[in-house]
Amino acid sequence: MSAVAPGSPLITVQKVNKHFGPAHVLKDVTTHFNAGEVAVIIGASGSGKSTLLRTLNRLETHDSGTIIVDGITVDDNHKHLDQLRAEVGMVFQQFNLFPHLTVLDNVTLAPRRVRKTAREAARAQALELLDRVGMKAHAHKHPFQLSGGQQQRVAIARSLAMQPRVLLFDEPTSALDPEMVKEVLDVMKQLATSGMTMIVVTHEMGFAREVGDRILFFDKGCIAQDAPPDAFFGNQQDPRIRAFLGHIQH
Amino acid sequence: MQRVLSLWPASWGRQQRSTATMITAGVVILLVLWLMAKPLSYAPEPIGPNAQAFAEGTRVTVELTVIAGVAGLFLGVLAALGKISRVPPLRWVASLYVWIFRGTPLLLQVLFVFFALPEIIPKLKLDEFSAAALALGLNVGAYNAEAIRAGLLAVPKGQIEAARSLGLSRWYTFVDITFPQAFKISLPPLVNNIVSLLKDSSLAYVIGVVEVSLVSTRIQAATFQPVPCYVTTGCIYLLMTTLMTQISNAVERRFDHEGKLA
Numbered sequence: 001m002s003a004v005a006p007g008s009p010l011i012t013v014q015k016v017n018k019h020f021g022p023a024h025v026l027k028d029v030t031t032h033f034n035a036g037e038v039a040v041i042i043g044a045s046g047s048g049k050s051t052l053l054r055t056l057n058r059l060e061t062h063d064s065g066t067i068i069v070d071g072i073t074v075d076d077n078h079k080h081l082d083q084l085r086a087e088v089g090m091v092f093q094q095f096n097l098f099p100h101l102t103v104l105d106n107v108t109l110a111p112r113r114v115r116k117t118a119r120e121a122a123r124a125q126a127l128e129l130l131d132r133v134g135m136k137a138h139a140h141k142h143p144f145q146l147s148g149g150q151q152q153r154v155a156i157a158r159s160l161a162m163q164p165r166v167l168l169f170d171e172p173t174s175a176l177d178p179e180m181v182k183e184v185l186d187v188m189k190q191l192a193t194s195g196m197t198m199i200v201v202t203h204e205m206g207f208a209r210e211v212g213d214r215i216l217f218f219d220k221g222c223i224a225q226d227a228p229p230d231a232f233f234g235n236q237q238d239p240r241i242r243a244f245l246g247h248i249q250h
Numbered sequence: 251m252q253r254v255l256s257l258w259p260a261s262w263g264r265q266q267r268s269t270a271t272m273i274t275a276g277v278v279i280l281l282v283l284w285l286m287a288k289p290l291s292y293a294p295e296p297i298g299p300n301a302q303a304f305a306e307g308t309r310v311t312v313e314l315t316v317i318a319g320v321a322g323l324f325l326g327v328l329a330a331l332g333k334i335s336r337v338p339p340l341r342w343v344a345s346l347y348v349w350i351f352r353g354t355p356l357l358l359q360v361l362f363v364f365f366a367l368p369e370i371i372p373k374l375k376l377d378e379f380s381a382a383a384l385a386l387g388l389n390v391g392a393y394n395a396e397a398i399r400a401g402l403l404a405v406p407k408g409q410i411e412a413a414r415s416l417g418l419s420r421w422y423t424f425v426d427i428t429f430p431q432a433f434k435i436s437l438p439p440l441v442n443n444i445v446s447l448l449k450d451s452s453l454a455y456v457i458g459v460v461e462v463s464l465v466s467t468r469i470q471a472a473t474f475q476p477v478p479c480y481v482t483t484g485c486i487y488l489l490m491t492t493l494m495t496q497i498s499n500a501v502e503r504r505f506d507h508e509g510k511l512a
Binding site: 087114142158 | 415
């Protein structure tokens with residue numbers, strides 16, 4: 001199903017600009033994300049990292065520049081958009097599970113509606129995914145009965161059910177109690193090991209260092225540095241980034 | 251009366267008990283409509299001899315409420331969608347509708363539909379019952395529109411983002427995600443509107459629809475016994491509104507997937 005070989009760009013971002021009123025939140029951002037790669041985006045709040053992530057599946061529009069995901073140009077064309085979003089999964093800070101549906105229905109809804117998967121097949125696939133994230137025993141509960149960490153693991157399974165080419169994570173552990181962060185990060189590590197293409201906005205430096213193939217540091221709407229984790233964390237020359245890392249880690 | 255739910259076996263789940271309450275209250279309403287002439291006929295003068303008239307009037311009242319209620323629900327959803335539409339003319343039409351029907355007296359609307367509408371559009375010469383049902387439906391629809399609009403706007407943006415990011419089309423996002431959640435939020439005000447509708451249907455008497463209020467007025471005029479006539483009518487309305495509230499409470503519990511109700 002892949003038109004893109006591992007290691008070649010799955011997503012290209014060319015000179016993308018975005019304004020929120022007078023604020024220029026993305027300034028001529030140019031980068032690319034490769035298939036099979038785990039890219040971790042870090043930076044201060046308001047630096048534009050979440051905004052970039054959200055422009056990749058058009059939850060946020062960009063004012064200029066081009067974004068191409070797996071050959072699909074990201075624009076206002078509704079056909080492109082539905083096609084794009086079926087290929088790009090997203091995990092949110094606030095989980096955003098559907099509260100009126102059971103865990104199982106949360107996971108099966110999109111495959112049944114979008115991929116037209118038969119009920120039984122969707123159910124079997126969902127249970128397998130829930131098993132993978134350790135939530136199979138909770139398949140018939142409603143989201144309010146679950147802890148934050150459990151909800152986020154279900155949200156990951158829900159995204160995976162669409163068999164996306166790439167998964168976007170928008171601060172997936174920022175709304176969690178500390179003791180639940182690990183269970184979610186463990187699921188994400190396991191995904192990374194399986195070869196999933198992931199773009200992760202996070203403040204979890206341990207995860208970035210251990211799992212990331214690339215670290216992108218955002219500062220005031222620009223990518224200030226794009227480096228492998230060893231160089232980024234081990235031999236950081238930039239005084240601003242050193243200051244930021246000092247803040248985060250202590 | 252709020253404790254009806256606790257009458258069911260403790261081993262039943264919340265949903266089973268809610269469903270049982272809905273069915274029971276619905277059946278009781280039908281039984282009342284069917285059989286009320288019987289017990290009423292044992293009542294003393296002037297109610298007993300007129301039991302049949304009371305029963306028929308009650309049936310007309312409920313028919314008016316059900317027909318206008320269903321029409322009002324459709325109109326309410328349409329007008330709510332119109333009001334939050336991105337297409338300006340749709341917004342204008344929906345706002346104009348709500349503005350007119352919330353801003354003028356229901357009595358005037360009933361009179362207008364029956365007497366004035368046929369003058370403007372001769373084809374719309376309706377019988378009393380249809381005119382009353384139309385006016386009531388249009389009126390309750392305008393109030394429902396606001397309740398449903400509030401519900402639609404109360405669904406968190408993150409829900410829609412999550413649905414769209416899964417690749418669900420705008421239609422499925424509405425049908426599967428937005429509408430079920432909005433409906434639940436809108437349910438209490440909608441029930442309020444339907445209960446009001448049941449009582450407001452009494453205004454149909456001005457154009458001669460023989461619903462239960464007009465029945466009691468006529469019997470009162472013939473017997474000069476206002477107290478028993480109006481007390482009976484009041485009791486009939488109370489019985490109906492109480493049963494309706496039971497159904498709506500059960501519906502609320504049935505869809506309370508977040509465990510918000512005690």
